[in-house]
Amino acid sequence: MPVTASKHFLVWLLLAAFLALPVQAQAKTSADELPIEDIQTFAEVFERIKRAYVEDVDDSTLLRNAMRGMLGELDPHSAYLGQEEFDSLRESTEGQFGGIGIEVGMEDGQLTVISPIDDTPAARAGLQSRDIILRVDGTSTDSLSLQEAVTLMRGEPGTKVDITILRNGESAPRTITLTREIIRTESVKSELLEPRYGYLRVSQFQNRTGDQVREAIARLERDAPLNGLVLDLRNNPGGVLQAAVAVADAFLDSGLIVYTEGRLPDSDMRFSASRDTAAPEVPMVVLINGGSASAAEIVAGALQDQRRAVVMGTDSFGKGSVQQVMPLGNGDGLKLTTALYYTPNGRSIQAQGIEPDVEVVRGRLEVAENSNIQLRESDLEGHLQGNGEERQRREGNARLSEDYQLGEALNLLKALNVLGQRATPAG
Known part of the structure; x- marks a missing residue:
């Protein structure tokens, strides 16, 4: 022709x-x-x-490139997904895939770390939210779409990948070599920080996260009711919308959780809490930071607007858009932004994020040099061991000194309990 x-x-x-x-x-x-x-x-x-x-x-390649460009220019989260990319996206929501364990997005045209996933090569190597990824195995990310960059970082377990990043405040890039693993993400972890003070870590929102949160609360309250609970959403990149609704619903017994608005009628949705609540009266602190995005911001915003929890930390990421993933007839997929999230009070999360009630920056608690520290029995060499609860308390305190934000959250919960007890009439 x-x-x-x-x-x-x-x-x-x-x-x-x-x-x-x-x-x-x-x-x-x-x-x-x-x-x-x-x-x-x-x-x-x-x-x-x-x-x-x-x-x-060939014509097919040109037309696919045109479709990728058409979607890529709309916003950082809309994309045309080839069959391999479509399959990997489904794998990540199901909780298992091969790679380095990192959530990324496009910010000001640059490939940017949203957050590393707990207990993965990226987290262990110290990658942080807002790190800019300049190169992947020597390939500049300037010419890559978001999905192409994700595909480059994923691969067979045991293989290595070089990630060159530029961190805010540093003048020179650094290259980090990571070994890919099978990323099996357990989205919920829990423990007692001290007797009757629980810690709940949600690393991302997967299909079963809501059920896992309820199961974790039941374990924490097995021996005694909780006096306080820290819900840790730091460096949580988000995930499944319904999972975020389920987690917020675990702590709320009524009222709006989140609503969405878009151009199509089916994009306008409202999600409200049910009366079935796992922890209706427990004082709560929610920890957030710049790596808390999307579904994590939905939960923090709902608990904040309904005055169910004190939100502590630093401003969240600000991803308040809804994406629908649609299969296409040729086996490929389409990820399209169709709506925006709003908190119960009508605040848009998009490009705004959640501002904490109490700002506490990341830090580490250290004892000042030459401070007046008194020697205790437990500091003497060869001292007799106390009961297990005391040892657990001291180990917990050591961990809290490493995580300043978590320590402040626990202190706030204790203060809330003291005030609550004083406000309760005797008898």
């Missing part, structure tokens, strides 16, 4: 696709009519690439 014939054929092909749309989709105002001149320009660009590009490119 001659070049001009190919060009005209493509124009008519696009017009035919438009005419095949349902009548309702065509019933638009004149401002929304299909731009024939732009379609002709598209066909002209297509033709010139076919004729003059240094290498031969």
